[in-house]
Amino acid sequence: MAVETQAKSEQKRRYTSKGARPKPANQFELYSWYFFRVSGILLIIFALGHLVIMHLLNNVDVIDYQFVANRWANPLWRTYDLILLFLALLHGLNGARVLIYDYVSARGWRMFALSTLYAVGIFFILIGSQVIITFNPVVQVK
């Protein structure tokens, strides 16, 4: 058949995972892919650590205003929580963005969904950071 006798130069280039090949101009998705893996590993430390502290070493019964005031009296714990906030929110929001890309194809709905996501995301980053940074206890720290 004619297809099989095509000259080699006309055959479609095959790319392997190791060879050089055209790369997209916008590297955003690449960085997003790396971010998932890097933040995922970091979250294993920060998020699982958070769960161990709150639910295994303590438990929900002892968590009250005093507990938070004592914990956030130490700037290291505030920093920990701030890092956890950013890692978890960005990891999760990026995931939600991927889901929207996968499941929302209609242009109008996609615009709406992405806008809502960014707005909600920015909002929660702001209020989360604000309380961690500016919290000033009204009780004596024990």
Added chain:
Amino acid sequence: MYRGQFGMWLWILHRLTGVGILGFLFLHIADTYLVGLGPIFYEDLVFLYKIPPFRIIEVLLVGAVLFHASNGLRIILLDFWESAIKYHKQLFYFTLVLFLALWLPAAIIMLSSVKWT
């Protein structure tokens, strides 16, 4: 009909647990924000989290996080270790075992601290 195997289910569960955790995270940031409004507001809400039905939901949430983390590790191994694909099935068992080995003790510890009456 497409009959996907365990890999597909793991992918679906990874997405579901991810969305679930994100939803919880929004709630959690909002409730922690109340700490800035004083003990009365904060403790009124946190009081809800201490009642038995919520403690059970909490155990499920920890399960979701641990599953998402275990499967995430499997994904990272598959992405960065070229031969990992040969051990696809073993990795699945490893993920399951890791998840249960972390979740079951945690669930027991968490549920034993609940005052059930």
